[in-house]
Amino acid sequence: MLLEILKRNNAKILRHDEKVILTLVPNDKLRPTAELLFKAGCYYATGVGVDERLLGVGFSMYHIFNCEAEKRYVILKAVASNLRIPSITPVISGANWAEREAMDMVGIFFDEHPEPLRLILPDDWPEGIHPLRKEFHYNERPPKVEFKPPKREKKPGVMEVPVGPYHPTLHEPEVFELHVKGEEIVGAVYRGFHTHRGMEKLAEERMTINQIPFLAERICGICGYTHNCAYAQAVEDAAKIEVPERALYIRTILLELERLHSHLLWFGVAFHLLGFDSGFMHTWRIREAFMDLAELLTGNRKTYGMNLIGGVRRDIDEEKKKKVLEILEKTKKETKEVLDNASGMKELISRMEGIGVLPKKEGREIGVVGPVARASGIDTDVRRDHPYAAYGDLDFKVPVYKDGDVLARFLVRYEETFESFWLIEQALDQLPPGDILNEDYELPEYAIGIGVTEAPRGEDVHFVITEGGNKVYRWRPRAPTYNNLPAVPIMLMGEKLADAPIIIASIDPCFSCTDHMVIVDGEKVCRCSLDDYLGRL
């Protein structure tokens, strides 16, 4: 079915295996192909703009689609002629951000893009300088440009309430501009990317293939390990590296441990936002046990530093296994107790029921992922649809709810929490013997790989083009929040201002994941290159 669509549109197939179909699509056929793929049930995962001039190709755009039905990823590659590629945003609104990012970072222009505005670059960034082009170096600082914000007209009777850039709900600098009439929200605008960290550039220019996992882990403080895994998988996919089975099981155990701690963190935050601070304190107390577990298994409470390309760095022995099972037994009981008590509280439930509804159709168009999608009736889970690590051998359920409100997202996470306990128990039980690291590989030149994991917040997509030697040519991590955030203004419309925090929190936003490193030197941001900075240490 997919191949038929692609062939009918004169697409040249570059790679075709059980995981990925990579095709080169002529520019005039790009939009219809994308539309047909979307109608065939593929949703837009992400888009990557690449400066491939060094490869003699020019500027190209990779549109990545997730086709769950056929358990494949379809990548449509389009090469810019005269810096222009037709935009697919008019047919798939989920492509909006990805195309604008490519516009900012690589300088590809998308014809007929409905909203050709800057997304990532700040307003005082000069025109015509694109940071992800190969001639731009990671330590360059372009001159500032004088910028005057345009004057905005005030609508009568509408009050503008900024949630952010510094607000107790957000914990990170982002802005939601809420237009409020009385208590009702009549408009919502998201402005993010306040702290773009330039990780991709840093990885391409300064780091070797086995250093990047540690950078990837620092994309996010909560779901770092799954980024780490996704990156490792992407390189393993590109270079066709066999990973020992035992390593895959250990990855699975840690991934699920991370999901447990992340979900409990979310429950705590949600309870706090609803004013139920006791719930917050108790869920975070239980979460402490998972951090201790992680320390037992990896030596670190968070930012495990476990993965290398081809496997993991530490083994799990019998003694640790026994101890983990012991702690899991205890925490499972505690988690159940606290969460059941909380979901028995009427006023908590009444604050979540019917609030912040995201209809399935809109969700699909934007391409929402993870618990947000599953709460809106979209049955998607990367662990099941595109098995990675040891998920193919393990048994687990994927909870799906139809209501699409905050309560549904709460319940999806509730069920997932207990599935994670079950998964860790299974993985520990079936842990196969053998090596944990395969170092016998060679990195091919310019091979394309894609690594996908189901983070606690949804699908993580890492796209890698290798350069050979020990370098990557292009690395693009896409965090789940990147796909979920555009749905928040839809959820906010027509709701009460008092519900705004819980609605924003209900997608479990991770803004730092989305923004991708700022060097902080003591109190202020260091205006120096990484070398200068390291010299100062």
Place this chain on the structure above:
Amino acid sequence: MNVIFIAINLAFALLIAPVIDGFERKIRARLQNRQGPSILQTWWDLIKLFKRPTVEPQDSVVSLYKLAPYVTFTAVLTTYLIIPTLLPSSINFVGDFIVVVYLLGLATLSFVIGAFSSGNAYAQIGSNREVSLFMSEELLLAFIIGTIAVIGKSLSFEQLFPLPLRISSALTLILLFIVIYVASARLPFDIAEAEPEIIEGPLIEYSGKHLGLLEYSIFLKRLLLYSLLLNFILPVQTTVRLVYYLIGIVILSVIYSTFEAYYGRFRIDQAVKLMKKLSAVALIVWIIALVGW
């Protein structure tokens, strides 16, 4: 003699109100599996605030903004002259009950006006909520006052303390117990100050002394409401009353802070709806009192 006793009452309130808050924080902390700060922490917080300079926001109506904390504080403090705390002495006159209600209203009103004049959007939303909650509270309070006046056949505290034991007086006291909970801005009714939503609402722009005064008046108001409820129950003999009073304060703060630890926050419309339902109950209680039960 009476003047000295009233002075002792005032000094007691000023000294103890923040300590009670510290005590409640400790209880909440224990219930939330935390160690919690020392009981005197609220005092240290206030002292620190009083040492700090104050800042007036650019868009504010400075005179109103600066005046509001003083008016709020004075209004609450004046009420202590009429409602006895530690000792049963107070200034009494016919209709002092009404004066107390108005003084508490004045405290809320100046609090809200100060917040409005700060020109901050969050403060305005917060004061908006404060007003709607206050209005719904007021109706309930009016019924309660009516009932108490009918039971005691008077509008002067001297004749009302303590209430005679009747079905209607018991029901009224329960309602009063709830109103006090709502009026002392505790979860789930701290909607006006909701930190995660509107960042302390009316308090957001206040700093230093002004913030200290406003917070101090909130603690004083809580103790005042406790005393009001206890006065309706306790006997008037001095020594027994004193012991019972102190025990009563401790029991009330334990009950209230336990409730607070086990609630999430209401939305303003949910709170107002609840208050309307309670007002209907209060109306029935008033009728019961009129019948003479």
